[in-house]
Amino acid sequence: MFIDTLLNAVPLCSLSGMPQKDPCQKQACAIQQCLQANRYVESMCAHVIRDMRRCCDSHAGTSICCSGFKDSKPTESKSNK
8 A cells, every 4th residue: 555655654753853854854744744634545645745756756865765655656647737
């Protein structure tokens, strides 16, 4: 399931007092927060997942958050804009 991949790819964000070092940590935390707020309904978080994909496209070599995310397949259709 794609959500499992997402949750395994993103670090725990409950330690918000820690400094951000990963370039995609903000997007990874946004995914966690969105999924929790929307009872893990992935379609409700498509916008933050899209933001994470964009970040990973730019920072895949330097972002630990993208380690499992970059190889996962999006569940949205190919016909989107």
